[in-house]
Amino acid sequence: MSHVLYRRFDQDYPVAVRGEGVELIDRDGKRYIDASGGAAVSCLGHSHERVVDAVRRQVGQLAFVHSSFFTNEPAEALADQLIANAPAGLDKVFFTSGGSEAVEAALKLARQYFVEIGQPERRRFVARRQSYHGNTLGALAVGGNAWRREQFKPLLLDVEQVSPAYAYRGREAGESDQSYVGRLLQELDETLVGLGPETVIAFVAEPVVGATMGAVPAPPGYFAGVRALCDRYGILLILDEVMCGMGRTGTLYASEQEGIDPDIVTIAKGLGVGYQPIGATLASATICEAIRAGTGFFQHGHTYMAHPVACAAGLAVQETLADEQLLGRVRLQGARLRELLRARLDDHPHVGDIRGRGLFFGIELVADRASKRPFAPELKVNAKIKAAAMERGLICYAMGGTIDGRHGDHLMLAPPFIVTDADLQQIVLRLCAAIDAGLAVADAA
Numbered sequence: 001m002s003h004v005l006y007r008r009f010d011q012d013y014p015v016a017v018r019g020e021g022v023e024l025i026d027r028d029g030k031r032y033i034d035a036s037g038g039a040a041v042s043c044l045g046h047s048h049e050r051v052v053d054a055v056r057r058q059v060g061q062l063a064f065v066h067s068s069f070f071t072n073e074p075a076e077a078l079a080d081q082l083i084a085n086a087p088a089g090l091d092k093v094f095f096t097s098g099g100s101e102a103v104e105a106a107l108k109l110a111r112q113y114f115v116e117i118g119q120p121e122r123r124r125f126v127a128r129r130q131s132y133h134g135n136t137l138g139a140l141a142v143g144g145n146a147w148r149r150e151q152f153k154p155l156l157l158d159v160e161q162v163s164p165a166y167a168y169r170g171r172e173a174g175e176s177d178q179s180y181v182g183r184l185l186q187e188l189d190e191t192l193v194g195l196g197p198e199t200v201i202a203f204v205a206e207p208v209v210g211a212t213m214g215a216v217p218a219p220p221g222y223f224a225g226v227r228a229l230c231d232r233y234g235i236l237l238i239l240d241e242v243m244c245g246m247g248r249t250g251t252l253y254a255s256e257q258e259g260i261d262p263d264i265v266t267i268a269k270g271l272g273v274g275y276q277p278i279g280a281t282l283a284s285a286t287i288c289e290a291i292r293a294g295t296g297f298f299q300h301g302h303t304y305m306a307h308p309v310a311c312a313a314g315l316a317v318q319e320t321l322a323d324e325q326l327l328g329r330v331r332l333q334g335a336r337l338r339e340l341l342r343a344r345l346d347d348h349p350h351v352g353d354i355r356g357r358g359l360f361f362g363i364e365l366v367a368d369r370a371s372k373r374p375f376a377p378e379l380k381v382n383a384k385i386k387a388a389a390m391e392r393g394l395i396c397y398a399m400g401g402t403i404d405g406r407h408g409d410h411l412m413l414a415p416p417f418i419v420t421d422a423d424l425q426q427i428v429l430r431l432c433a434a435i436d437a438g439l440a441v442a443d444a445a
């Protein structure tokens, strides 16, 4: 019996021993196409030589240095690279070891900014239901997944939650995008006014919602409207691009496609693409200047922040994205994957919605398409499909609770950017077989 404390105590996992390109290989030699990059992590696939070499070189040269004594070359170079391509106004990068830490840093930075500029009355965050921002307590508090939050509620910050931008279920029959967006923005406005906007620190959102809803972009105009409301009330906009950032949606930052500039952005998965644990919080010049001119000290930090080996991996990833023009490839292969999914699943009686951007797709499963009725949660449809996919040598991210933390099932695809046409064909073939097999098992149960 394993002594590793995994999330599930009732499950045995195959032992992964190798990764090659888009494939993972277990101890029995079985190969799996990693069509979700785990949880949208492995953007360059596995065993990418350039990144492996960069890690190897850096660990041999300087494995660790504490950031309160020294800076280091990979951290400086990676920060320069990120800021050079970041949304306008962002100026500094706080490196962490993952996404949750990046979100925690964002929350603290935002709060400290207001303390520094003499607005200590700002003490609340507003965020959205059905979002995910991580599992540490601050990140969990701003996250909106009812199931993940439930037992930890007594420990969480008091965060106001508004509706997600979830057109498939939120938009009324016959309603235009514009009117739906208008309703969402009105709700946000009323919430801010109800709280007293002068008490609000920031609005926190994923530009494309990942884990909890399955690759859901907002309707056009939503984020521009959110930005305008934040500006009206002097509230910061924190965009969590831990899953959807770093090229996953076809642009380096997902917010580029919304035409807005956030005050703080968090990134992680696509930064180290699994070769090293790394995340980052990017902050605007306005925020950084306020702290510099005030206490001159951001009261936060971790032992492994700006880790040289993690930053060397991140830098090699950034260079690879640019040199191999992978963002264009994401858009191209994303369009192909969309076509394949639509050709095979558009008429499937249990596929309610196919959505996403770039190489980031969600497939929402329903018991009945006309009414959008979800499957009973007890059937665990998503888990059965995940198991059927693994049997067929396919890794796809499957999750329940799509609608409210309890009801609804979705599958997510986030394949490596290097995915070929033949890989895409295989992914869709195996996925369709797994959906039918998983549904048959659920039906028989």
Ligand SMILES: Cc1ncc(COP(=O)(O)O)c(C=O)c1O
Pocket: 039, 098, 099, 100, 101, 103, 132, 133, 134, 135, 206, 210, 211, 240, 241, 242, 243, 244, 268
């Ligand atoms: C949008 C988003 N934010 C934050 C996190 C937390 O990142 P980590 O698991 O690296 O702590 C995740 C992880 O899935 C995420 O998708």
